[in-house]
Amino acid sequence: MTDSPLTTVPRSVLVTGGNRGIGRAIAEAFLAQGDKVAVTTRNGGAPEGALDVRCDITDPEQVDAAFAQIEQAHGPVEVLVANAGITQDTLILRMSEDDWTSVIDTNLTGSYRLAKRAAKGMLRLKRGRLIFVSSVVGLLGSAGQANYAASKAGLVGLARSLARELGSRSITANVVAPGFVTTDMTDVLTEDQKSAIKQQVPLGRYASPDEIASAVTWLAGDGAAYVTGAVIPVDGGLGMGH
Numbered sequence: 287m288t289d290s291p292l293t294t295v296p297r298s299v300l301v302t303g304g305n306r307g308i309g310r311a312i313a314e315a316f317l318a319q320g321d322k323v324a325v326t327t328r329n330g331g332a333p334e335g336a337l338d339v340r341c342d343i344t345d346p347e348q349v350d351a352a353f354a355q356i357e358q359a360h361g362p363v364e365v366l367v368a369n370a371g372i373t374q375d376t377l378i379l380r381m382s383e384d385d386w387t388s389v390i391d392t393n394l395t396g397s398y399r400l401a402k403r404a405a406k407g408m409l410r411l412k413r414g415r416l417i418f419v420s421s422v423v424g425l426l427g428s429a430g431q432a433n434y435a436a437s438k439a440g441l442v443g444l445a446r447s448l449a450r451e452l453g454s455r456s457i458t459a460n461v462v463a464p465g466f467v468t469t470d471m472t473d474v475l476t477e478d479q480k481s482a483i484k485q486q487v488p489l490g491r492y493a494s495p496d497e498i499a500s501a502v503t504w505l506a507g508d509g510a511a512y513v514t515g516a517v518i519p520v521d522g523g524l525g526m527g528h
Contacts, residue, residue, distance in 0.1 A: 298360040299323045299506070300353075302343060302400060303370030305331035307469035308419065311495030312367055315503050322360040326352055326370065343370055343396035344388075353403050362407030365506045368397040369419040371437070375430045386433045393437035394444070401448060401459075408457045415506045416452075416459040418445050419498075420517070422525040425463060438463075442517055449515035458514035460505050465521025468492045488523030 297316075304313035304325030310333055316323045317335045324339050325332035332338035337359050341352040356363060371393040374385040401416055408414025423431055424438025441461055448459040466472060466483050472492065475483075484490055501520045504510055519525055 297321045297364040297506075298356065298362060299365040299367070300326070300356060300363045300400075300404070301336075301367040301369055302326045302341075302396075304333070304336065304367075305329075308464065308467060308495045308498050309367075309369040311499040312369060312419075312502050315496070315499040316365070316506075319503065321365075324352075324356040324360060324363075343399060344391045346399055349396075349399045349403055353407075357407065362411055363404045364408070364411065364413065365415045365417070366400060366404040367417045367419065367502055367506075368400050368441075370396060371419070371434075373431070373434050375434065377430050378432050381433060389433040390437050390440075393434070394440040397441055398444060401444070405448070405452060405457070408452070409455055412455050414452075414455075414457040416445065416448060416457065417502055417505050418459070418461045419502075420461045420463045422463050422465040422519065422521040425517070425519075426525050445517075446515045453514055458505075458510070460510075460513060460515070461517045462498060462501050462505065463517055463519045463521065463525070464493060464498045465519070465524040466492045467498060468494055486524060487521070488526075491522065493520060493522060 299316045299321045301309055301313040303309040305327040313323050313325050313336050314333050324337040326339045326341040328342055330338055339352045339355055341348045374389050397418055418441040420441045421438040423435045427435050445459040445461045498520050501518050
């Protein structure tokens with residue numbers, strides 16, 4: 287996918303969870319385009335050139351404070367990439383109330399908080415891009431990940447509802463659904479586990495974080511100006527038909 291910027295003027299971009307893995311690759315891709323990028327993390331470690339904002343997205347007050355800091359430094363957020371997420375994997379009979387609520391509150395409710403706050407500035411600008419990072423698991427399901435899958439499936443309903451609410455103001459809302467990606471989270475798998483996963487993927491390999499970032503920057507660019515309410519799978523064919 288290729289990207290053409292919305293404008294020649296650098297945009298204010300916010301990527302949550304942008305200190306590692308997919309989020310870091312997304313932040314670096316926007317930085318490479320010359321955008322003004324802010325990254326929220328809990329413990330720091332944003333890419334060089336990005337505004338490092340400490341924020342726990344499960345805390346509404348921290349979300350408001352983060353946006354105030356970003357708006358002061360870069361102006362209103364024009365592109366939001368809601369990427370921050372956690373897992374608490376276990377089978378349903380062993381899943382505690384906290385296992386469920388912590389994942390839903392971070393992955394789904396956190397994305398709602400971010401989108402709600404970002405939409406304020408986008409409505410004034412009469413333009414904007416909301417991009418939610420979901421997962422193939424949200425569409426296929428995964429044993430031992432009922433909480434995670436539910437949270438990621440919920441992002442699809444959230445994005446499509448916002449696409450209908452905000453479209454008249456030239457604000458798009460879309461979802462990217464990665465499959466298995468080479469990150470520190472997958473590096474801990476054994477070679478047998480990695481091989482078994484690859485056998486399920488028609489392309490026979492994991493994605494690189496940069497391939498996910500390419501889909502995100504495309505959705506944020508002029509080439510995707512008429513794309514909204516879409517779910518873009520970047521999963522090597524793993525979830526086709528879903």
